[in-house]
Amino acid sequence: MKLRVKALLAHLACLATVVAASPALAQDPSTCRAVHFADIGWTDITSTTALASTVFEGLGYQPVTTVASVPISFAGLKSKQLDVSLGYWWPVQEKAITPFIDSKSIQVLQPPNLTGAKATFAVPSYEYDAGLKTFADIAKHRDQLDGKIYGIEPGSSANAAIQKMIASNQFGLGDFKLIESSEAGMLVSVDRAIRAKKWVVFLGWEPHPMNIQIDMKYLTGSDGVFGPNDGEARVYTLTSPDFLTRCPNAGKLVSNLRFSTQLENVVMQSVMNKEKPTDAAKAYLKKNPQVLDAWLAGVKTYDGKDGLPAVKAYLGL
Numbered sequence: 001m002k003l004r005v006k007a008l009l010a011h012l013a014c015l016a017t018v019v020a021a022s023p024a025l026a027q028d029p030s031t032c033r034a035v036h037f038a039d040i041g042w043t044d045i046t047s048t049t050a051l052a053s054t055v056f057e058g059l060g061y062q063p064v065t066t067v068a069s070v071p072i073s074f075a076g077l078k079s080k081q082l083d084v085s086l087g088y089w090w091p092v093q094e095k096a097i098t099p100f101i102d103s104k105s106i107q108v109l110q111p112p113n114l115t116g117a118k119a120t121f122a123v124p125s126y127e128y129d130a131g132l133k134t135f136a137d138i139a140k141h142r143d144q145l146d147g148k149i150y151g152i153e154p155g156s157s158a159n160a161a162i163q164k165m166i167a168s169n170q171f172g173l174g175d176f177k178l179i180e181s182s183e184a185g186m187l188v189s190v191d192r193a194i195r196a197k198k199w200v201v202f203l204g205w206e207p208h209p210m211n212i213q214i215d216m217k218y219l220t221g222s223d224g225v226f227g228p229n230d231g232e233a234r235v236y237t238l239t240s241p242d243f244l245t246r247c248p249n250a251g252k253l254v255s256n257l258r259f260s261t262q263l264e265n266v267v268m269q270s271v272m273n274k275e276k277p278t279d280a281a282k283a284y285l286k287k288n289p290q291v292l293d294a295w296l297a298g299v300k301t302y303d304g305k306d307g308l309p310a311v312k313a314y315l316g317l
Contacts, residue, residue, distance in 0.1 A: 027300045032247035037065045038073035038085040044207050044235075045087035047267040048113070048259055050277035052086065054285060055295060058314030060302035061250065070096060073238075078105040080240045083247070084254050086113060088236040091227050092157065097238075107241055112234040114207070114259045119158060120231030121149075121219045122204030124194050134221035138201055139172030147176050150189055150202035154180045158203050161225050170225075190214065205231075207264035209272055235259075253299045253307075263291070282315060289317050 035056055039049045053063035068076060070093060076082035078100055088097060088108065100106040123132050132141055138149075149166075151159040162178050165171060181189065186202060187210060193200040194214065204216060222230045237254055244251035263284070270280035285292065292311055299307040 027249035027304050028247045028302065032061075032250050033302060034062045034064050035247070035250050036076075036081065036083045037063060038076055038082045038087070038238075039065050039067045040070050040073055040085070040087045041067055042087065043268045043271055044264050045085075046277050047264055047271055047280065048086045048257075050271075050281035051259075051267065051285065052084075052254065052257060054278060054281045054315075055253065055292070055311055056250070058311035059253070059299070059307055060310070074100050074106060077238055077240045080242075083240055083243050083250075085238040086235070086254075086257070088238050089117075090234045090236060092233065105241055107239045107244065109237040109239065109255055112236045113257050114235035114261070114264070116261045117206055117233040117235060118218060118231045119203070119205035119233060120222055120226045121201055122216045123199075123201055123219065124190075125215045125217050126197070127199050128217035132199070132201075132219070133217075134219055135171045135223070135225070136221055137219075138176075141199060142176070144199040145176075145201055146199075148179050148200075149173070149176050150179045150181070150186050150200060152181065152183050152186055152203055158226065162203070165225060170223075207261045207268060209265055209269035211261070212265050212269060249300050249302075253295065256295045256297060256299065258294065263288075286315055286317065289315070 035053075037049050037053065039046050049065055053065060056063040066076070066082060068082075070087075073082060073085050073087070074097060077085060090112075097106065097108075101108060121135065121138075127141075131137060138145070149162060151162050153159070159178060159180055166173050166176055166178060168174075179186075179189070190200055190202050190210075191214075201219075204210060204218060210216070218230070220230050225231075227233065237257060239251065239254065244255070267280050267284050270283065271277050275283075289312060292308060296307040296311060301307055301310045
């Protein structure tokens with residue numbers, strides 16, 4: 001009996017040695033190694049997708065990004081051809097996504113990955129300090145503003161809201177003129193006005209590098225013209241309906257992702273200056289590694305090791 005016990009113990013010790021020497025098991029099945037992201041083509045989403053993809057690469061995954069319009073991205077998530085989108089802007093996309101939410105064919109993760117976003121009228125700080133602080137103040141300074149409001153490209157929902165204000169004489173703007181232009185063209189006009197210390201009202205939004213490049217303030221008292229709370233917006237992460245259960249480790253990471261408007265402003269600035277999104281993402285993470293702590297809480301590498309040290313090593317930290 002003693003010999004049998006000794007033999008059994010020796011066998012168990014041998015098995016323990018083999019298990020200890022074996023590589024850690026993957027947290028996700030092989031079908032989850034390629035994480036398919038949707039990029040809706042907006043610079044902020046291109047930037048956050050690059051950040052997430054960089055972290056996934058550091059974990060040993062193989063992220064794949066597909067540029068797709070908002071409707072196509074929703075359809076791709078529903079069909080499970082796409083796994084994740086970091087770009088559901090509320091409230092602007094609310095109407096488009098509602099049928100997918102009602103049918104439970106897309107999952108909206110809570111809480112949002114970005115709060116504090118906005119889109120509404122803005123002015124240079126010297127105008128704000130001089131008294132142009134609300135929508136109701138615009139008409140008081142018509143002469144200084146040359147009766148102009150600078151919007152973005154023709155056909156945009158923001159321009160439609162501005163034109164509606166003018167047509168209805170809301171806030172006394174009936175004799176103002178909307179100047180339609182591209183985003184870049186509008187910002188050139190604003191920059192020119194600021195250099196000359198002239199007055200200008202324009203459509204501003206955040207996140208966007210303009211918030212770094214321009215000393216600007218947002219107006220209040222919009223009465224919901226650009227949405228509730230003076231143009232407040234939130235951005236949510238979307239996944240295919242079963243992604244979190246099918247790929248729990250990858251799902252944990254995308255569930256952890258939280259961004260700030262300042263973070264996105266900085267990365268977007270690099271991307272808009274023609275730096276590759278992945279290079280801009282890596283540069284930001286190297287300078288700001290503290291953001292990884294929360295993102296990688298409870299997250300493993302693809303082969304089951306601790307995620308945080310692996311990503312830091314990948315970034316050369």
